[in-house]
Amino acid sequence: MSTPPKIHLENVCKSFGPKDVLTGIDLDIAPAESVVVIGGSGTGKSVLLKCVLGLLTADSGTIEVDGTDITHVAANDRDETNKKFGMLFQGGALFDSIPVWENVAFGLIQGSGMSRADAKERSIETLAKVGLSKDVGALSPAELSGGMQKRVGLARAIAGSPEIIFFDEPTTGLDPIMADVINDLIVACVKDQGITALSITHDMASARKIGDRIAMLYHGKLIWIGAADDVDHSSNDYVDQFVHGRADGPIHMELRR
Numbered sequence: 001m002s003t004p005p006k007i008h009l010e011n012v013c014k015s016f017g018p019k020d021v022l023t024g025i026d027l028d029i030a031p032a033e034s035v036v037v038i039g040g041s042g043t044g045k046s047v048l049l050k051c052v053l054g055l056l057t058a059d060s061g062t063i064e065v066d067g068t069d070i071t072h073v074a075a076n077d078r079d080e081t082n083k084k085f086g087m088l089f090q091g092g093a094l095f096d097s098i099p100v101w102e103n104v105a106f107g108l109i110q111g112s113g114m115s116r117a118d119a120k121e122r123s124i125e126t127l128a129k130v131g132l133s134k135d136v137g138a139l140s141p142a143e144l145s146g147g148m149q150k151r152v153g154l155a156r157a158i159a160g161s162p163e164i165i166f167f168d169e170p171t172t173g174l175d176p177i178m179a180d181v182i183n184d185l186i187v188a189c190v191k192d193q194g195i196t197a198l199s200i201t202h203d204m205a206s207a208r209k210i211g212d213r214i215a216m217l218y219h220g221k222l223i224w225i226g227a228a229d230d231v232d233h234s235s236n237d238y239v240d241q242f243v244h245g246r247a248d249g250p251i252h253m254e255l256r257r
Contacts, residue, residue, distance in 0.1 A: 006031045006196040012061035021047045023220030034197040036211035043217050045200035086162035090169040092149040094141040101137030104155045126155045147178035167199035171206045183209040
């Protein structure tokens with residue numbers, strides 16, 4: 001890379017007892033770049049994301065953000081790094097007991113100490129960026145459709161002006177049209193604000209649209225990394241089988257008996 005990476009992973013490994021999940025992950029993500037990690041269920045995509053976020057500690061290897069090694073930094077010593085992060089959770093993870101605007105402003109109030117008045121104003125402005133009106137801010141999450149909840153989750157992720165956003169299966173549970181709407185919003189928000197993005201998904205339509213580059217995780221390693229435009233002609237049998245959703249190929253489903 002011509003510029004230092006925003007996120008640098010080198011030989012990152014993680015096991016749970018005898019189960020090896022990550023067996024040597026190498027990945028550099030440039031500033032303002034969007035990288036999508038694809039792979040089947042249970043291949044370790046979420047574990048990879050959690051290691052970067054600090055929710056799990058890698059057994060070995062190096063994880064750096066802006067050149068700072070955060071691999072084994074304790075949770076209470078990660079405040080400065082965590083301030084750079086935003087997160088869109090797979091299930092939305094909205095708090096049912098507070099209104100939408102306060103969900104969006106949660107990190108501003110609880111993490112940054114912003115006044116409730118200023119946080120509410122920022123929240124309403126951010127909701128507008130994802131196509132939601134001020135009136136939506138007064139609703140409870142239970143009153144929203146799945147697509148609107150995803151928009152609120154995206155608004156919360158960008159409300160604190162993060163440098164890096166993590167997307168965990170951003171289109172899960174949405175119909176194809178709403179999924180495409182969310183993908184368009186992600187692209188717009190990330191590109192407009194120059195945000196670095198790391199996403200995990202098994203939705204190839206989403207991966208193609210939101211990713212500058214795509215990496216495939218299989219058996220604990222990234223077996224292919226390339227431009228999103230190249231994923232459909234990768235010359236890799238594993239990638240080809242996955243992106244076209246074919247039952248026949250080198251990837252075999254592991255069934256429990």
